[in-house]
Amino acid sequence: MIAKPMMLEGCDLSCIRDDRVLFEELNFTLHAGQVLLLEGKNGSGKTSLLRILCGFREADAGQVLWRGEAIDDSRYYADMAYVGHLDGIKKELTVRENLNVSLALGRPGRFSIAEALEKVHLAGYDDVPAQALSAGQKRRLSLARLLITGNHLWILDEPFTSLDRAGIALIESLMREHCADGGMIVLTSHHDIDLYDAVVQRIHLS
Numbered sequence: 001m002i003a004k005p006m007m008l009e010g011c012d013l014s015c016i017r018d019d020r021v022l023f024e025e026l027n028f029t030l031h032a033g034q035v036l037l038l039e040g041k042n043g044s045g046k047t048s049l050l051r052i053l054c055g056f057r058e059a060d061a062g063q064v065l066w067r068g069e070a071i072d073d074s075r076y077y078a079d080m081a082y083v084g085h086l087d088g089i090k091k092e093l094t095v096r097e098n099l100n101v102s103l104a105l106g107r108p109g110r111f112s113i114a115e116a117l118e119k120v121h122l123a124g125y126d127d128v129p130a131q132a133l134s135a136g137q138k139r140r141l142s143l144a145r146l147l148i149t150g151n152h153l154w155i156l157d158e159p160f161t162s163l164d165r166a167g168i169a170l171i172e173s174l175m176r177e178h179c180a181d182g183g184m185i186v187l188t189s190h191h192d193i194d195l196y197d198a199v200v201q202r203i204h205l206s
């Protein structure tokens with residue numbers, strides 16, 4: 001069977017919270033190499049939409065398709081990686097142990113653990129317990145998880161939180177590389193992002 005092209009589609013999505021319509025009949029199509037940026041003020045529904053795209057919450061109407069199939073297909077979870085507010089880091093494990101857990105759960109990516117730690121400027125922190133890292137270093141560790149696993153679609157909730165200017169520039173360069181490699185990214189951000197020639201679609205929630 002020929003694999004369907006990489007494509008994420010939101011079809012007529014609606015979300016209602018406490019009788020308030022956050023969005024309705026929302027449609028988009030995201031192709032390989034593209035970025036979808038969700039914008040809007042606090043409480044406008046960006047995280048709610050991300051959670052629907054991850055399959056953590058059902059839309060009140062509409063559906064999300066990955067490669068033309070509903071995202072309850074387990075193949076979606078092999079292709080998608082989510083980094084949310086809580087980073088998904090086990091604080092009692094060391095940096096290396098955290099990455100080994102991620103590697104055991106996902107398929108191997110382009111970078112070894114040592115290479116990924118080098119890229120996010122955490123080389124030498126292998127044996128440090130995650131709880132001893134600063135907030136920005138924890139964020140960098142969660143990004144290293146994306147590099148060691150080979151997920152095509154990155155879903156990132158406010159990835160720039162806690163990062164200094166060098167950290168922000170680092171993520172932007174990792175995102176550019178991911179898109180140049182044919183990966184796709186959905187993210188929320190209150191910051192402007194600089195992804196040069198990557199195709200960035202924007203959805204503004206109000």
Ligand SMILES: Nc1ncnc2c1ncn2[C@@H]1O[C@H](COP(=O)(O)OP(=O)(O)OP(=O)(O)O)[C@@H](O)[C@H]1O
Nearest residue numbers: 017018022040041042043044045046047048049188
């Ligand atoms: N678990 C929940 N139960 C009920 N209402 C919720 C829940 N989570 C969020 N909401 C409501 O849904 C609305 C949208 O919240 P959401 O977190 O999606 O917004 P956001 O755009 O991501 O905000 P922020 O920029 O502050 O992160 C808010 O009014 C919020 O109070």
